[in-house]
Amino acid sequence: MRTQTRWGVLSLAVGMLSSALAWADAPTVKVKVEVVHASNANDVVEPPMLASMKKKFAQSGIHYSGYRRLSEETVLVRSTPPHVVALPNGKKASLVLDKVEGATASVRVALPPLETVYELGREGSVFLQAGAHQGGVLILVLSPAAL
Amino acid sequence: MRATSGLLRLGLETQADEVDWNGFAQRVMARVTPEPLPFWERLQLEVSERWTHQRVLWMGGVAVAATAALLLTVGVPWVQRMSLPVGYGAPRIAVREVTVDSRAHVAPVVMENAETGDAIIWLVDHEDAQAVPSSNSEDWGDESDEDAARVPAPRPLSDRPTGGEL
Numbered sequence: 001m002r003t004q005t006r007w008g009v010l011s012l013a014v015g016m017l018s019s020a021l022a023w024a025d026a027p028t029v030k031v032k033v034e035v036v037h038a039s040n041a042n043d044v045v046e047p048p049m050l051a052s053m054k055k056k057f058a059q060s061g062i063h064y065s066g067y068r069r070l071s072e073e074t075v076l077v078r079s080t081p082p083h084v085v086a087l088p089n090g091k092k093a094s095l096v097l098d099k100v101e102g103a104t105a106s107v108r109v110a111l112p113p114l115e116t117v118y119e120l121g122r123e124g125s126v127f128l129q130a131g132a133h134q135g136g137v138l139i140l141v142l143s144p145a146a147l
Numbered sequence: 148m149r150a151t152s153g154l155l156r157l158g159l160e161t162q163a164d165e166v167d168w169n170g171f172a173q174r175v176m177a178r179v180t181p182e183p184l185p186f187w188e189r190l191q192l193e194v195s196e197r198w199t200h201q202r203v204l205w206m207g208g209v210a211v212a213a214t215a216a217l218l219l220t221v222g223v224p225w226v227q228r229m230s231l232p233v234g235y236g237a238p239r240i241a242v243r244e245v246t247v248d249s250r251a252h253v254a255p256v257v258m259e260n261a262e263t264g265d266a267i268i269w270l271v272d273h274e275d276a277q278a279v280p281s282s283n284s285e286d287w288g289d290e291s292d293e294d295a296a297r298v299p300a301p302r303p304l305s306d307r308p309t310g311g312e313l
Contacts, residue, residue, distance in 0.1 A: 103236025124264020
């Protein structure tokens with residue numbers, strides 16, 4: 001009886017260890033995620049580096065006078081479980097690794113009602129409209145992690 | 148015969164000693180006008196001479212040069228690729244798929260800049276949004292989902308986003 005218990009504990013430990021190793025070995029990608037609040041309530045651009053974002057939006061015909069970064073983090077994205085980014089307006093964005101083909105990975109971003117898949121690259125950013133917030137709009141910015 | 152040879156040599160050496168040989172070589176060389184060979188001829192001559200007399204050294208040099216060229220053409224890009232973080236093989240970000248739940252009554256507008264890789268994905272009111280009762284927004288569970296269609300309007304523009312260049 002005791003021997004059976006030992007074998008059971010041992011097999012459980014081996015199983016947990018192999019699961020942990022498999023999880024650690026699973027492909028992951030690093031993505032920089034920023035949450036920016038844009039509004040016409042003021043002309044503040046904070047931090048100043050968001051001026052380039054303001055310019056890009058203006059060139060696309062989207063004019064907001066103020067841009068303020070609410071958060072910035074570099075996250076590890078796996079195929080499972082999804083990495084969830086909670087937004088100040090109650091929405092949640094979930095990021096999962098869609099696939100890895102060769103040296104290029106694709107990330108799926110679910111931000112209801114929007115769902116996007118984009119291929120990672122060393123340059124460029126993806127700006128996703130993330131709903132209204134405090135008289136303005138939230139923008140989820142996905143960029144390459146520091147290379 | 149041996150004695151005759153010795154005497155002859157002695158005589159010749161005596162005669163040679165009487166001549167002043169100082170600066171002889173310089174005088175001869177001064178009279179020889181150096182006429183450089185054409186470039187290609189010199190090159191061919193040099194190569195053939197080196198190939199004949201320094202073949203091993205040449206082969207080593209060629210091997211080193213070939214290895215260096217191989218490292219430059221294959222090794223450097225390989226090291227660069229290996230040093231990149233996982234997944235960043237592409238030079239620029241590219242949007243592959245954009246979908247919106249039809250119940251949200253919004254349509255995505257994707258504005259991409261192929262040069263920089265930037266992409267703005269904006270949601271605008273779908274044309275049938277007015278026909279949908281507002282109570283339908285509860286289908287999303289989270290009321291804020293419908294906010295995408297009701298974000299505060301940006302400042303008045305001469306033209307709305309049309310999917311053009313950033």
